[in-house]
Amino acid sequence: MPAVTDAAIRLLGVRKAYSGHVAVEALSLDIPRGGAFGLLGPNGAGKTTTLRMVMNILRPDQGTIEILGAPSGQETRDRVGYMPEERGLYPRMVLEEQLLFFAALKGVPRAEAARRLPPWLERMGLTSWRHNKLNELSKGMQQKAQFIATVLHDPEVLILDEPLSGLDPVGVNLMRDVFVDLRRQGKTLVLSSHQMETVERLCDSIALINRGRLVLEGTVAEVKSRHGKNTVVLAYEGDGAFLGALPGVLEVSDFGRYVEVRMADGADAQAILKAASERLRVTRFEVVEPSLHDIFVERVTAEAAA
C-alpha cells in the first residue's frame, strides 16, 4: 500500500447501508495524488454514495475516509471541489453572483473570485450570460456553470460525479480539454461514470465497483494487461457461424459489420485466422486489447456466476 502522502483520497473498510439495502460494502481504495482517477460502475453500483461520503455529506456506517492525508474538515474541504451528480445551483440567482457566492463558501474573497471568474466564463462560453438568472440558461450551460462553481476556488482535488452526462458532443470535448489541462497542472481528478468508454481515455487509473463492492482497481494499462490481449476483431464475407465452435473461442459477438471473438487464456489468435481464412474471405483481422467495458462485463458476470 502506498504511503499516506501519496493518496489524495483514501477509503478504508467503508460501509454504508440505507434502510434495507447495502450501498457500499467493505470498500478500501487509494486514489493517488495527481492524474485522473475513474470510479466506474453501472447505475446503482454505489459510486454516488461513495463520493458523498468522501465529501462528508453522508457519514459512513463503518470505516474511515481521509482526504489529502487528514479526516475531512473545513481545511481539507476548501482544497476539494465537488460537482454532484444532480446539479445544484440556485435557479433564480444571477449566474455571476452565484459563482462568487460558491467561491466565498470555499473561503475565496470576493475580489479574488471576481478576478478569476472572467477566464472561466469565457472558456465555458458563458460570458454573455453572466447577468442572467440560472433558470434562463440551457441544461448544458447550467452544467458548465456548475463546473465553474466546482473549480473557481482552484481546488487540488476535483470530485466530479458523472461530469459528462447531459452535455452535447461539443460540450464533451470542451470538458475533456479542461480535464486534460487540470491534470497537467497537477490536480487530482476523480471522475465517476457508468459509461466506461468516455472515461477510459481520460483516466490514468480506475476502480470498478459493482453492487457496492470493489471489483478491480489499478492503472488502466495494468488492468488491461492483466486481462491479456485476448480479443480478435474479424470482418469477412461468407457464413461465419462456425467461428464460435473453434477451439479456444469463448464467445463471438456480432456487430454486423464485424465480429469480436473473445478467446480463452493462452489460445492462439493465429489459429483462428487460419481457420477463418480457409472458409471465409477475411477483410480485416486485428488482435485488440479488451475494452474496460468488456472487462467489466466479464468480471461482473463471473462474480454473479460464482
Place this chain on the structure above:
Amino acid sequence: MNRLLPVVRREYLERVRSKLFVISTLLGPLLVIGITLVPGLLMQQQRGKPLRLAILDETGSLRPAAEESLRRRKAAGEGRFEVVPATAGDAASVRQRLSADVIAGRIDGFVVLPADVAQTSRAEYYGKNVSNVMDISMVDQAIEEALVGHRLTAVGLARDKIAAVTRKLDLKTVRLTSSGAREDRGGTFVLAMLLMMMLYSTVAMWGAAIMNGVIEEKTSRVVEVIVSSVPPSSLFWGKLLGVGGAGLTQFLFWALCMAMIGVYSAGMAGSQLPEVSPLLLASFVMYFLLGYFLYGAMYAAVGSAVNTQQEAQSLAFPVTMPLILAVVFFGAVMGSPDSRLSVVLSLIPFLAPLLMFLRITVLTPPAWQIALSVALMLASIALLTWLAARVYRVGILMYGKRPTFPEIVRWAREG
C-alpha cells in the same frame, strides 16, 4: 465564522432585492391600515343610507315624542332614521300591513309600543335585519328618551325642563402616560390592532420565506454543494440571520416612519393620533426579532423535513397555530391588559411577541414583566434553534417520503 458571512450576505441581498420585500415594506403598512379601517368606513357608508322606520303606537300618545326624538338624532348626525308615517287602522291590521311592508322591503323595520309600555318599559322592534346592533340601540335610546319624557311630564315636570334634566353625560377619555395626558377617541385601539397585525403578518411572512428557501435549496439540490463546502449549521444560521436582517431592515424603516409621524403629530395642537413612544418603537422592533427567531427556526426545521411546498402545509400548521392563537386572544388582552390571564398569556414565549407587545401599546406593563417575557423568549429561542438546527442537519439531506413527527423527534435527538 468567515463562512457564515457569505450565506448571510446572500440571504440578505436576495431578500432585500426581491419584489415581495419592496412591496411589503412600502405597501405593507398601507395594506394593514386598509384592513383595519375599511370595515369601519364601510359601516359609515352604510349609515349614510336611511333606515326607514315606522312606529306603531298603541298608547296613542308616545308617537310624536318618539318620532321627534329619532329626528333629533338624525339631525345630530347620530342616526340615519327616516320615520315613515304609520297608517291608521286597528293595531292588528296595521301590524300585519307593516310586516308585509318589511318583507317587501318598502320599510326596514317598525317599532311596536304596547299600550302599557309606560308601566312595563317593554317595546318591540321588527325588522328583516336585526343584526345592525348600533342602529337598534339608537332606536332603543330614542324611544327611551321619549318614554322618560312622557313619564316626567306625567309627574308634572315642565316640558321645556325635560331636556335639561335628562341631558346625557359626555365622557371624555384621556390616556395618561408618564409622558403626559392625551385625549383618546379610539386611536390607541386602532394603533394597537395595526401594529399587532403587522407583527403577525411579518413573522408569518418571514417564517414562510425561510421555509420556502430551505425547500428550494433542497429541491434544486444546492444544499449538497453547500454542505460539501461548509457545515449545515453555517447554512442554517446564515439563513436565519440573513433573512432576519432583511426583516429588521423592514422594521427599522417602519419604526422610522412611525417616529416621524409621531414627532409631526405631537407638534399639532389637538392631535388625535395616539402617542408613539420610544418604548413602543423599540419593543415593536424587538418583539419582531424575538418572534422571528422563535418561529423562523421552527419554519426552517419544517422546510428541511419536507420535499415540496405542498408537503410543508400540514407540517407547518402546528408552527403557525400559536401565532393564530395569539391573534385570537387579542380581544381578551386588549379589554383588560392587566388581568391575570393577560399577564400569563403575554409571558408565554410563543404568544409574547404579539400579546406582550399589545399590552405595551395599550398600557405600559411593569418592567419586570417585560424583562421576564424577553428572558423567557431568549431561553426558548436558544432551545428551539438548537433543536431546529439538529433537525435541519439531518433533514436537508433526506429525500423521499415525508418523515413522520416521531422521526423528526428522533433526528433532533440523534442530530
